[in-house]
Structure formats: C-alpha cells, structure tokens
Amino acid sequence: MPDALRLDGVTVRYGGVTALDGVSLTVTPGATLGLIGPNGAGKTTLINATTGIAPLAAGSISLGERRLDGQPPYRIARAGIARTYQNIRLFGTLDVRTNLAAGAYAQPGRLSDDAARALLERAGVAHLALDTLASALPYGDQRRLEIARGLASRPAILMLDEPAAGMNPAETARLVTTIRSLATEGIGILLIEHDMTLVRAASDHVVVLNFGEVLASGTPAEIARDPAVVEAYLGTTEDIA
Amino acid sequence: MIAQQLVNGLFLGAVYALFAVGYTLVFGVLDILNLAHAAIFMIAAFAAYSLVAAGMPIAVGFAGGVLLAGVAGILLDRIAFAPLRRRNAGTLVPLISSIGAAIIIGAIARGIYGIDERHFVPGGIDAPPIHLGSITFTAVEAIIFGTAIVLMLVLSYVLRATTLGRSIRAVSQDRIAAALLGVDIERTIAATFFIASALGGAAGILTGLEYNSVSIDMAGSIELKGLAVIILGGMGSITGAVIGGFVIGAVETLAIAFGLSEWRDALTFGVMFVILVARPAGIFGARALRNA
Amino acid sequence: MNFLVEFYAHHSRLLDEIGINALLALSLSVSLQAGQLALAQAGLAGIAAYISAIASMQYHWPLVASIVLAVACSTLVAALLAYPVRKLRGIFLAIATVGFGEIVRVIINNLNVTGGAEGLSGIPNDVNTSDIYGGLALVAVALFFLSRTKFALAVALTREDEAAARGVGVDTGMVRFASLALGGAIAGLAGALYAHSFYFLAPADFGFGRMEEILVWCVIGGVTSPLGAVAGAAFLSILPEIIRGLADFREITNGIILLAVILFAPGGLSALWRTRRTAIPRDA
Numbered sequence: 003m004p005d006a007l008r009l010d011g012v013t014v015r016y017g018g019v020t021a022l023d024g025v026s027l028t029v030t031p032g033a034t035l036g037l038i039g040p041n042g043a044g045k046t047t048l049i050n051a052t053t054g055i056a057p058l059a060a061g062s063i064s065l066g067e068r069r070l071d072g073q074p075p076y077r078i079a080r081a082g083i084a085r086t087y088q089n090i091r092l093f094g095t096l097d098v099r100t101n102l103a104a105g106a107y108a109q110p111g112r113l114s115d116d117a118a119r120a121l122l123e124r125a126g127v128a129h130l131a132l133d134t135l136a137s138a139l140p141y142g143d144q145r146r147l148e149i150a151r152g153l154a155s156r157p158a159i160l161m162l163d164e165p166a167a168g169m170n171p172a173e174t175a176r177l178v179t180t181i182r183s184l185a186t187e188g189i190g191i192l193l194i195e196h197d198m199t200l201v202r203a204a205s206d207h208v209v210v211l212n213f214g215e216v217l218a219s220g221t222p223a224e225i226a227r228d229p230a231v232v233e234a235y236l237g238t239t240e241d242i243a
Numbered sequence: 244m245i246a247q248q249l250v251n252g253l254f255l256g257a258v259y260a261l262f263a264v265g266y267t268l269v270f271g272v273l274d275i276l277n278l279a280h281a282a283i284f285m286i287a288a289f290a291a292y293s294l295v296a297a298g299m300p301i302a303v304g305f306a307g308g309v310l311l312a313g314v315a316g317i318l319l320d321r322i323a324f325a326p327l328r329r330r331n332a333g334t335l336v337p338l339i340s341s342i343g344a345a346i347i348i349g350a351i352a353r354g355i356y357g358i359d360e361r362h363f364v365p366g367g368i369d370a371p372p373i374h375l376g377s378i379t380f381t382a383v384e385a386i387i388f389g390t391a392i393v394l395m396l397v398l399s400y401v402l403r404a405t406t407l408g409r410s411i412r413a414v415s416q417d418r419i420a421a422a423l424l425g426v427d428i429e430r431t432i433a434a435t436f437f438i439a440s441a442l443g444g445a446a447g448i449l450t451g452l453e454y455n456s457v458s459i460d461m462a463g464s465i466e467l468k469g470l471a472v473i474i475l476g477g478m479g480s481i482t483g484a485v486i487g488g489f490v491i492g493a494v495e496t497l498a499i500a501f502g503l504s505e506w507r508d509a510l511t512f513g514v515m516f517v518i519l520v521a522r523p524a525g526i527f528g529a530r531a532l533r534n535a
Numbered sequence: 536m537n538f539l540v541e542f543y544a545h546h547s548r549l550l551d552e553i554g555i556n557a558l559l560a561l562s563l564s565v566s567l568q569a570g571q572l573a574l575a576q577a578g579l580a581g582i583a584a585y586i587s588a589i590a591s592m593q594y595h596w597p598l599v600a601s602i603v604l605a606v607a608c609s610t611l612v613a614a615l616l617a618y619p620v621r622k623l624r625g626i627f628l629a630i631a632t633v634g635f636g637e638i639v640r641v642i643i644n645n646l647n648v649t650g651g652a653e654g655l656s657g658i659p660n661d662v663n664t665s666d667i668y669g670g671l672a673l674v675a676v677a678l679f680f681l682s683r684t685k686f687a688l689a690v691a692l693t694r695e696d697e698a699a700a701r702g703v704g705v706d707t708g709m710v711r712f713a714s715l716a717l718g719g720a721i722a723g724l725a726g727a728l729y730a731h732s733f734y735f736l737a738p739a740d741f742g743f744g745r746m747e748e749i750l751v752w753c754v755i756g757g758v759t760s761p762l763g764a765v766a767g768a769a770f771l772s773i774l775p776e777i778i779r780g781l782a783d784f785r786e787i788t789n790g791i792i793l794l795a796v797i798l799f800a801p802g803g804l805s806a807l808w809r810t811r812r813t814a815i816p817r818d819a
Contacts, residue, residue, distance in 0.1 A: 053702065079704040091699040093692060104692050107685065108704030155703060276626050326798050334625055335572055339754050340797045342747055346790030353786065467637055467743060470630050478626075509641035512634040519631045520619040 004031040004188055005066025007052070007083070007159045012061035012071075014044075014051050014214075021047040023214040024061070029159055031190040034181060036205030036222070038195065040234065044214040045194045046088060049161050053085055054078040065158060080108045084152035085161040090144050092151070094137035098122075101136050101147060105154025113154065124187075125150035126180045142173050149180070153189075160184065161192040166200050178203045202226075210234070248500040249493065250378050256492020257391035258453070262446035262465055263472035263484040264395060265439035271479030272415040272435045274334050278341040279319055280443045281466035282348035285459060287312035287444025288451035289352055292361050301363070305390075305448050312444020316436035319344055325429070353459050360458040368455050387449045394445055395485060398438065402481065411435055415479070464508075471515035477528025486526065547664055549776060551732050554667035556768040558725035559745075560752040561674060562718045564764035567753055569714035570694030572629040574746050575616060578636035579719045580726030581741025583609040585649050587727035588658040588736055593648070598661050598731060605727035606720055613719020617712045636746055644738040654737035662731035670724050678761055690714060694759070751789060755796050757805025766804045 007029040014022040022044045029035045037045050050056040052063055054075035063071040070078050084105070093101050099113075102121055106113040115132060122128050127146040130139070136147060145165055152160050162181070166174045174197060181204045185191055195201050201208060202222040210217040210231050218228045225231055262284060269277045291308030295301055323344040324337050370381035402408035410431045413421035422428050450465070451457040472491050476483025491511055498507035518525060543550070559580060566573040587605035590596040596604065620631050643649045650656070681687060692700035693710045700707050730736055749768075756767025771792075775785040796803050 055698070074706075074708075075698075075701040076704050076706045079702055085702060087699070091696055091702075093695040093699065096691065096695060100688070100691075103688060104700070104703050104705075107688060107692070151703070276630075323794060323798075332801075335629075336797060336801070338572075338626065338629070339750065340794060342750065343790050343793035343797060346751075346793065347787055350784070350787035350790060467633060470633065474627075474630060505645045506641060509638045512637045512641075516619075516631055516634045516638070519623060519627055519634070523623065523627050 004158050004190070005068070005082070006030050007190060007192070008064050009048070009052070010062045010064075012048070012051055012063060013059045014047055014056050015059045016056075020059075021056075021214050022051065025211070025214070025216055026061075027209050027216065027219070029190040029192050031158060032185055032188050033206040034185050034191040034193055034204050036193045036195065036201040036208040037211060038198070038201055038208060038225075039211035039217070042213075043211040045211055046163060047214075048211070049085055049163055049192070049194065052078070052161065053083060079155065082156070082158035083161070084155050084157035084159070086145070086148040086152055086163055086165055088163045088167070090148055092136040092144055092148055094135075096136060097132065098130050098134050098136060098139075098147060099132035101151050102132075102154050105151035108155060118154075121150040121153050122147075124153055124180075124184065126176060141168055145169070146180070153184070157189060159190045159192065161194070163194050164196065165193070166195060166197045171199075174200050175203075244377075244500075246376070247378050248496050250380060252493035252496035253489065254380070254384050254388050254453075254492075255496055256489035257388045258446050258449055258488075259465065259468060259472055259492050260485045260488025261391045261394060261449070262443055263469050263476065263488050264398060264481055265441075265443035265446075266469050267473045267476065267479055267481060267484040268398075268411075268435060268439040268442075270473065271481070272411060273324070273328075273337075273432065275324060275337040275341070276334075276470075277319075277324075277439075278338065278466070279323070279345040279348060280341075280440070281462035281469065282345040282352075283312050283315050283319070283440045284443045284447035284450070284465065285457075285462040286315065286348060286352050286447075288447040288457045288461060289356055289361070290444075291448040292363060292451065292457045295363055296361075301452070304363075305445070308448045309441045309445050312447070313437040313441035315348075315444075316438075316440025317433050319440070320433060320436040325432075349459060356459065358459060360456050362455050363452055363457070364455055368452075383452060387453055390445070390449060394442060398442065398481070401438070407431070407434055468508075468511055471511050473525075474515050474518055474523075475525055477525030480525070480527035483525055483527035543664070546776075549772065550664050551667055553769050553772045554664065554671050555725050555729050555732070556749075556752065556772050557671055557765040558667075558674060558721055558728070559749050560756065560764035560768040561678065561761055562720075562722035562725060563749050563753050564761045565678075565714050565718040565721065567758050567764075568694060568761070569690045569710055570697070571711060571714065572625065573620075573632045573715055573718065574629050574750065575613065575632040575635050575715075576718055576722040576749060577741045577743070577746035578639035579609040579613055580722040580729070581639055581643060581738075582612055583723035583726035584730040584736055584741065585643060585655065585726075588655055588730040589648055591659050591731070592655075592657065598659070602724070602727040602731075605730075606723040609723025609726065610716055610720040613722075614712070614716045616719075617715040621708060621711065633743060633746070636741075636743060640738050640742045643741075649738075650736070652738060654735060656735045658730050658734040658736065660731065660734040662728050667728050667732060670728055674721055674724065675765075682761075686710075686713070751793050755792060755803050757803035757809070758801075760803070760805035760809070762808075763803055763805030770804065 009025055009027050012022055012025045025048065039045055047056055051058060054073055058071045062069060065081055068081060070081065093104055099118055102118045103113045118132055119128065122130050125146045127143050127150065130143060139147060166177055169177065178200060181191060181193065193204060205222055208222050208225045209219045210225060212234050217234060218225055218231050266280050269275055287308040290311040291304035294304035294307045323340045327337050327340060368383055370383040372379050372381055402411060410426045413426055414428060414431050418428060468491065472487040473484055475490060476487030494510055494514060495507045498504060498510050559576060562576040583605035586608050587601045590601035590604055616635060620628055623631055644652050689705045689710050692705050693707045697707050752767040752771055753764045755771065757763025771789060774788065800806060802809065
C-alpha cells in the first residue's frame with residue numbers, strides 16, 4: 003500500500019504573518035482531497051510547505067514513515083511528491099518531450115517516446131506532438147502537460163494548484179475525468195480549486211481553509227451544508243449549495 | 244595625521260559617491276546595471292577638455308561636458324535599452340547591451356582623441372595649498388568636493404520635491420502602477436538617464452580636474468569600484484550610494500595611510516564580496532529607490 | 536601541401552590565439568548554460584597561467600605536470616568560490632565574480648614570484664598549435680559526452696527555471712557547483728596553455744577587460760550554445776585579420792556586432808544552425 007501524505011499541526015509564518023496555523027490533513031493514495039478556501043487562506047502556502055519551499059514554524063509533514071519537513075525541495079520531489087503550479091511553470095523554451103523527461107529526471111533510465119506518449123495519454127493530451135515547444139501550446143494543453151510532467155516522476159502524491167483556472171465548463175468536465183482516473187491508478191491527489199463544480203465532482207473528501215486554519219473537513223456534501231463554511235463564503239459569488 | 248587622511252578620504256569619496264549615484268539611480272528605476280556609465284564618465288571629461296582647449300573657461304567646459312553626458316545618456320537608452328524594454332528581456336540582457344554600448348563609446352573616443360593623455364592645464368594646475376589646522380588641501384580639491392556635494396544635494400531636492408522626482412520614484416517602485424496613475428513612463432526614463440549620466444559625467448570631469456589628466460582609460464578604476472560602492476550602499480538606494488562612496492573612499496585612503504596602497508583595490512573588492520555573501524541588500528538595500 | 540605549410544607559418548600565432556580563446560569561451564559557456572553569469576573565468580585562467588609558468592620556471596616541472604597542477608588549482612579555486620556565492624543570482628553573482636577577478640588581479644600584481652606589475656617573461660615556450668588544439672579537442676569530446684547525460688538535462692532545467700527544476704528532483708545546488716568547477720578546469724587549461732604558448736604573462740592579461748571579451752564571444756556565438764561560444768571566439772579573433780583595412784575599427788566593430796546581436800538576433804551565431812528558439816535567461 004503506497005504511503006499517505008500527512009500534515010500534523012503545520013504552522014508557517016512569513017514575516018509577522020501566520021500563513022498557516024496548526025493545519026492537519028491527510029492525502030490518501032487512491033483518493034482525491036479537495037482543498038478550498040478564500041484567496042489568501044493559505045492554500046498555496048500549504049503546497050509550498052509540503053514541497054519544502056516554505057519552512058515550518060511548527061508541526062510536521064510526512065510521507066508514510068518518512069519525515070519531509072526540513073528536507074531540501076529536490077529531495078522531497080524525489081521522495082514522490084509532484085506538483086503543478088498556479089501560474090503554470092513549464093520549461094517554456096523546451097519541447098514537450100524534454101518537459102516530460104524533466105519530470106522523469108529522478109527516475110532511473112531514459113524516458114522513451116512510448117512512455118512519454120503514455121504520460122500524455124493519462125493526462126488527457128495524447129494528441130500533442132513530442133517536438134512542440136511547450137510555450138507554443140494552447141493554455142489548456144499547457145496545464146495538462148504540467149500534469150503529465152508531474153506524472154512522469156511516478157509520484158505517490160500529486161498536488162494540483164488550481165488546474166482548472168481559465169478553463170471552460172467542457173474542459174473542466176474533462177479534467178474531472180482525468181483526475182478521477184489518476185486517483186484510480188493509486189495516486190493520492192491534493193486538489194486546490196476555486197471552481198466548486200470541479201471540487202464536488204472530483205473530490206472524495208474536502209478540507210476548507212480560512213485564514214490559515216482548517217475551518218471544516220468532510221465529504222463535499224457535508225461541506226456544502228456546513229454553516230461555518232457557508233458563512234465564510236457569504237458575499238462571494240461562489241455557489242456551494 | 245588621521246585628520247588629513249580622513250579629509251583625503253572625503254575628497255575621494257565625494258567623487259565616488261557622485262559616480263555611484265548615477266549608477267544606482269538607473270538600477271533603482273529600471274533594474275539595469277548600466278556598464279556604459281563609466282564610458283560616459285570618460286567622454287564627458289574629454290568634452291570638457293576640448294572646450295577648455297578651445298579657450299573656454301573651466302566652468303563652461305564643465306557645464307558643456309555635463310550637458311553632453313546627459314544627452315549621451317538619453318541616446319544610450321534609446322539605442323541600447325529601450326528596444327529591450329519593449330520585448331521584456333529581463334535584467335541580464337541590458338547588462339550585455341550596455342557592454343556593447345560602452346565598447347562603441349570607447350572606440351569613438353579613441354578615434355577622436357587617440358590614446359594619449361590630455362591635460363586641462365598644460366604644465367599642471369597652479370593651486371597653492373590651503374592650511375586648516377593640521378589639514379592641507381588645495382582650492383581645486385575644495386571646489387571639486389563642493390561641486391560634488393552640491394550636485395548630490397540638487398539631486399536629492401529634485402527627487403524629493405519636484406514632480407519629475409515623484410515620477411521617477413513612482414516608476415522605480417511600480418512601473419505599471421505609475422503608468423496607471425498617468426506618469427509618462429518613457430519621458431521619465433529619459434529624464435532618469437539624463438540625470439544619472441549628467442552626474443556620472445560630472446564625476447568624470449571633476450576627476451579629470453583633480454589629476455589634471457584625461458585619457459580613454461581613465462574610467463578603468465572607477466568603473467568597477469562603482470560596483471563596490473553601490474553594492475555596499477544597497478542597489479537602488481541613493482543614500483546608500485552616497486554613504487557607500489564615502490566609506491569606500493575612506494577604506495582606500497586609510498589603506499594608503501597604513502602602507503597597504505598596492506592592496507587597496509583588493510580591500511575594496513573584498514569588502515564588496517563580503518557584503519554580497521553576508522547581506523546582499525547592502526546597507527540601505529531594497530529594490531525601490533530611496534532618496535538622500 | 537606547401538600551401539598548408541605556408542598558411543600555418545603565417546598564421547600560427549592567430550591559430551594559437553583562436554584555440555586558447557575557444558577554450559576560454561567554453562569555460563564561460565559551461566556556466567551560462569546553467570544560467571549563471573559567473574564572470575570568474577578570466578581570473579581562474581590567470582591563476583592557472585601563473586601557477587603553470589612558475590612551476591616550469593622556478594621548480595623545473597615538466598610541461599604536462601605543470602599544466603595538470605595549474606588545472607587542479609584553478610578547479611579547486613572555482614570549487615571554493617562556488618560556496619560563498621551559492622545563493623547569489625543574476626547581477627549579484629556577476630558582480631561578486633567580477634570582484635573575485637579583481638582580487639586575483641591585485642594579488643598577482645603584488646606578489647614577487649609572479650613578477651608583479653612587470654609581468655613574467657621567459658616562460659618555456661614548449662606548447663605548440665597542435666598541443667592547444669589537442670587540449671581543445673579533449674575538452675570538446677568531454678563536453679560532447681557530458682551533453683548526452685542526465686546532467687546536461689539538469690543543467691538546462693536549472694537554467695530555465697530553478698524552482699521548477701527542484702520541483703522535479705534536480706539538485707540545482709550541485710548543478711551550479713559542478714558547472715562552476717568545470718568552467719574553472721577548462722579556464723585553467725586555457726591559462727596554462729596560454730602561458731607556455733605566448734611565454735609572457737602580465738596581470739592585465741586576465742583582468743576584467745579579458746572577461747568582457749570572453750562574454751562578448753559567448754553572446755555573439757549564442758549564450759546557451761557551446762559550439763556557438765567557440766564559433767564566436769573564432770569569428771571575433773579572425774575578423775580583424777580579414778578586414779585588414781579596418782584594423783583600427785576592430786574595437787567599434789566588436790561593439791556594434793554585440794549590440795546588433797543583442798537587439799536583433801539574440802540567438803547569436805548559433806541561430807544559424809539551431810532549429811528551435813533559444814533565449815538568453817531573463818534573470819539567471
């Protein structure tokens with residue numbers, strides 16, 4: 003059974019600001035955990051803390067038995083944590099093939115073209131030509147290429163930071179299918195999103211973050227009914243009912 | 244003895260500060276390290292020399308040289324930096340572009356003036372020493388020092404109290420916000436280059452007067468020392484450049500006083516290196532422009 | 536055959552220069568490919584040049600031994616330099632390494648054993664053109680094989696986006712260290728060969744002016760291309776010979792070419808043979 007990602011009482015401070023305060027959650031392999039919350043709630047900080055970019059002031063992060071906090075980012079990546087970025091960070095001047103090879107950097111051997119195409123298929127962009135420059139791809143394809151790059155490292159945990167940003171409803175629906183199928187493969191997925199349709203359809207479990215703290219935690223249906231959550235979202239245009 | 248050394252350090256530091264202020268101004272506003280600044284330092288000195296050699300009084304030569312430097316700065320931006328801004332090229336590309344511009348400016352100067360040393364006053368400037376207690380200096384040195392200080396004060400005033408100064412500070416903090424507030428970005432940048440280059444040119448003319456010598460390699464030393472000054476003071480900080488200039492001036496003068504003259508450059512760059520490793524922001528560092 | 540002998544006789548000095556310059560350009564290119572504007576190579580070459588010369592002259596070391604010693608020293612210094620500058624990026628790294636170069640120049644200038652400001656003359660002139668090109672070939676082959684490894688991928692990723700590279704498991708600290716050390720080794724070879732080929736050394740030979748020249752070669756050839764670096768070095772070394780009448784305009788030609796490349800053809804000479812877009816790193 004592959005390892006679960008556990009955050010225990012994680013606290014992160016930047017200057018005088020407490021970005022995360024005593025956050026605990028678990029990402030289980032084969033399941034998708036949705037992470038929602040207003041802007042500034044600490045969602046990206048949580049990913050940054052997990053990947054080793056932001057140091058912890060308190061708490062711990064572990065993958066199975068292995069402690070991750072305090073490790074340099076490249077070691078955490080090699081341990082099996084992959085991520086996508088809110089503002090897409092592909093290797094723009096490199097081609098699709100090389101971007102995938104980059105994802106597979108820490109894996110033994112070279113990534114064959116067949117393996118590369120298999121990754122693209124799993125991420126829902128099987129049509130991409132391996133020689134295309136990453137920055138020349140349309141926006142939606144870039145997002146999926148980032149996912150494929152994440153998959154190339156054979157991660158235990160895949161963290162998606164607002165993967166549906168800028169997508170239309172049809173593309174978002176396709177993304178749900180992709181995420182569900184990746185979860186079935188046994189990967190533990192952390193999904194940060196504002197799009198509630200996506201979160202509800204793709205997540206098995208949802209955690210709500212507000213001002214760096216866990217506000218609520220439960221199934222998508224439970225969260226939609228939670229009065230504290232409804233209150234936190236009052237005045238926004240998000241529909242969570 | 245120490246007093247004399249400190250005074251020497253002040254004189255040296257004033258010119259370093261004046262040069263560094265122009266360097267750091269451009270960096271603060273545009274994030275560009277303009278390595279052609281030293282070339283402008285040099286051609287301003289030559290321009291002043293030419294005017295003086297043609298019979299003009301030194302003050303006219305100085306004004307003419309400073310004006311030429313300012314205009315050269317505007318041209319430099321138009322040719323070497325503005326096209327890169329349009330294509331959003333980052334911070335390293337303009338650095339290399341400035342090297343190209345510096346090479347061209349140097350070649351032009353060499354073409355016109357050749358490699359010989361020129362003198363403002365053939366035979367040496369006759370400047371009787373002035374004694375103030377245990378300190379000795381010449382009227383020339385005093386005027387140079389005074390001019391440098393006045394120029395830096397003028398800059399400080401411009402930045403703090405004029406509309407142009409406010410525009411410059413706005414652009415250095417947030418170019419997009421400044422544009423939204425109606426600041427004419429390109430004109431502000433042109434003005435920045437004019438001011439920065441004029442000050443650099445002034446430093447060149449003053450240096451030429453100090454040693455009564457103008458040559459195409461006269462900027463060789465200050466070109467890199469200027470880097471040390473702005474690193475020490477904090478890139479983008481005018482106050483830092485001024486203080487840094489005096490500190491480096493003091494370091495070098497004291498080095499000479501303690502018999503380490505041949506090592507003074509190593510000391511200057513050693514200090515710079517340590518600052519970069521320990522506190523890259525320098526004394527007053529931050530990317531935003533500060534005024535004196 | 537006669538033509539070749541004559542050609543060589545007339546141009547051997549130029550050929551030697553091109554070979555050494557190509558090595559120097561490669562030493563910088565290695566750093567540039569990793570996205571580091573580390574301008575220490577001229578100083579490192581200078582260190583190696585003097586060590587190699589002194590070993591031969593004062594301690595009568597055989598040529599190969601003195602070269603090996605020199606390269607070992609320059610590599611060691613580069614490795615040591617890599618540590619304090621490991622957190623510096625972009626312009627700050629460039630300035631720090633320039634400062635290093637200046638400190639080296641001052642040290643060379645002030646030591647007795649290096650001949651001080653007057654320089655070092657009478658170095659045994661026992662390196663010829665084929666030695667230089669042998670060295671160049673050695674480095675070229677080594678870099679070629681290196682380019683087929685995962686390390687080369689790590690270098691490219693570090694250059695493109697350091698944080699994303701770490702995110703896929705690249706130890707970018709190690710990449711930066713290794714590229715600096717490798718550059719130091721190549722620069723050291725260039726310096727040692729230079730000393731025994733031109734048999735006179737002065738502190739200014741390896742100062743900031745030289746470093747700027749090397750940077751110009753690399754930029755004109757194509758910042759991320761090692762072949763471009765060599766092409767740039769060769770092109771700019773040959774240019775004044777070709778345009779004999781324009782010998783006086785050599786300097787301004789260099790400057791204009793550099794500016795033209797930056798403004799209009801940032802890929803440099805390498806754009807001639809590269810099919811895909813290359814870019815100078817924005818901030819390194």
